Amino acid sequence: xxxxxxxxxISVICWFAGIFYLPRLxxxxxxxxxxxxxxxxxxxxxxxYYGIMVPSAVATVGFGVWLMTFNLSYYRAAAWLHVKLALxxxxxxxxxxxxxxxxxxxxxxxxxxxTYYRIMNEVPTLLLVAIVILAVVKPF
Numbered sequence: 001x002x003x004x005x006x007x008x009x010i011s012v013i014c015w016f017a018g019i020f021y022l023p024r025l026x027x028x029x030x031x032x033x034x035x036x037x038x039x040x041x042x043x044x045x046x047x048x049y050y051g052i053m054v055p056s057a058v059a060t061v062g063f064g065v066w067l068m069t070f071n072l073s074y075y076r077a078a079a080w081l082h083v084k085l086a087l088x089x090x091x092x093x094x095x096x097x098x099x100x101x102x103x104x105x106x107x108x109x110x111x112x113x114x115t116y117y118r119i120m121n122e123v124p125t126l127l128l129v130a131i132v133i134l135a136v137v138k139p140f
Contacts, residue, residue: 008063015056018048022098023121030114045102084134091127
């Protein structure tokens with residue numbers, strides 16, 4: 001079980017590294033005016049999203065579900081876990097929205113400013129703080 005927990009944490013860290021970095025790329029991409037930069041950001045965004053974020057998200061969810069199977073009766077009654085899973089669901093929605101943004105940039109159809117992406121970049125931090133507190137402290 002400890003190996004599964006370790007791989008779950010490793011995949012969470014990899015996933016959030018991408019979740020933190022991709023909107024930062026969007027900030028710079030939204031301000032890019034030349035074709036060389038535009039092409040470079042498209043490549044970086046695609047590789048980060050599909051090469052790191054998607055596999056890490058799948059691994060995170062997979063290892064997390066696997067961990068829950070070790071004590072399913074406890075987890076069914078653990079209110080903290082239900083809230084944590086709701087927040088993880090929001091992270092997944094955010095992840096999918098990032099994928100939508102990658103596709104918009106790929107089509108040169110971005111309509112948002114770099115300021116929008118700066119603000120967007122703060123959302124996962126709040127979710128991560130709440131998720132970690134719930135998982136470690138288990139306040140209820």
